[in-house]
Amino acid sequence: MGRYIARRLLIAIPTVIGVFLAVYFIIRLIPGDPAAIMLGAKATDEQIEMFRRQQGLDEPLSVQLGIALRNFMTGDLGVSIVSKRPVMALILERLPRTVELALWGIGLASVTGVILGVTAAVFRGRWPDYLITGASTLGMSLPSFYIALMLLTLFAVQLRWIPVIAVEGPGVSRFKTLFAPVLTMVIGNSALTLRTTRSSILEIMRENFIKTARAKGLDEWAVLFRHALKDAAIPIITVIGYNLAGCFGGAIIIETVFSRPGIGLLLIDAVNARDYAVVQGTSAFISIALIAVNLLTDAVYGLVDPRIRVEAAGG
């Protein structure tokens, strides 16, 4: 298992560098000079020229890339041209909010998805099944920016339960800042978990060892939870891992709609300001997080299914 993880980590290095390069060139394809945007419309050509020199923006692209890549390898993500603060500090400052959103969002989405999926499987072909799978179609087809906007309108504008800007303050508890963004994630992410759980359970319930479990004298709930669910877990974990990886991208939209200052909002603001170093650093950070989540998912497979442990040890 240790060798397996080491190999996966080695493969991750070119992936991260690839993401770094792709972001590097794409951000520079967006029209707009960072110096001009920074200094505003009233800046003179001399001021802009001086700013470009200070920031190293006058060097050839290859030189700039070389410096950026070297710094990146040593863990230096550079300094934001907007706030003049190190990018790493900005990320670490914003990270807890995004992690909080991701863990609550995906955690609750997974629990909801598995519970509803099991329920749908138990009541297969009867009305609870139709109700649950029908609702999941809705959850899957609605884009998360739409769900987020609807929830914002409902809870912040109509009912005034939550603030429009999701920042803690007097009279605004952490729960109030989290509630609607997490709900958006639950609606969007539980649907696939639910469907996977349902089909996976239905498939497992046809297996011979389920008959063995019944023949032992276990009641249906014990058969379901002590036997079927653990066997059905691999596809469910895959989907949860996929959701967790995808939710960093989803956080960009959700944090923007709810004005929640996390990594996603940091990235969007940086793109708008052509704050190259921040865009670069944040996207590299997100890609590393994605790779970590994928690795974690693989490690969990081994915990759940002993047959995978053997393959990993042999390979």
Place this chain on the structure above:
Amino acid sequence: MENNKILEINNLSVEFLSDGSVVRAVNGVSFSLKKGETLGIVGESGSGKSVTLNTILRLTESPSAVMRGEILYNGRDIFRMRKSELFKIRGKEITMIFQEPMTSLNPVLKIGGQIAETIYLHEHVGKEEANNRVLELLKQVELPNAGKRMDDYPHQLSGGMRQRVMIAMALACKPQILLADEPTTALDVTIQAQILALLRKLKREYDMSMILVTHDMGVIAEIAERVIVFYGGCVAEDAPTLELFNNPLHPYTRKLFGCIPRIDTQPNRLSVIEGNVPDPARLPEGCLFHPRCDRAAGRCRKEVPPLSEISPGHFAACHFSVH
């Protein structure tokens, strides 16, 4: 005499509704199992023998299954039991082993734990005692290296070893009746012989009754004291094993014996029973076997022959076997 019967099945029928048609898997089967007896049920695939066996523990129950008749265990009808009573009988008093040892154990749970689960379920025992009992059971079923194997997962064992684990699981709570559904079909011939010998030994040690379903006359000869021949979800013949082998009365049984190669006769072509097993969705009228029977007469096409006692203890369902 009556209380000698531990299990009595009266007029059992099982139908499955699928896509608007009715599949009649079992059609009015009656037989009984005496205490301490080993009963063999033999028949082709689709003859309803496995469905009958599974129905004894109500394992065929589903929204699309219709079951009629009665299954009396020690005089009490299993069909009329509440679920809670049924769960106490399953795995404790009546247990079952299946045809596919490769897939009958849960692949993600340790085998020791799977056996212990049955013990915990039916008896109040501590962890240590349960572990000791599991080890003892694994030794009894002659699993090599039993002590180390307890923490193994099913994929680490061979088919024969897995069937031994299944047997250990079935014996865990000292059952009254062991139901074996083609327990050796999926195994190599040498392993088959070992498993049969093991079942015979354990049946004696545990003083159980046993029903063994198979399509293999050799297995029947090896282990059963009495045989029931199934055809089209009905009992064609029911007789003590020796009597059936020496004096088969039903034309179907005779033809079955004709299909078995013998070492002491000329190597002629093996005989084949023409035609197919009746489709349980479209059963023929009259005697179910008449489309394949050489002796079929007008009466056979209209009247269902009753299962009648031809000689003491020997029953057959054929209009001609009376003579």
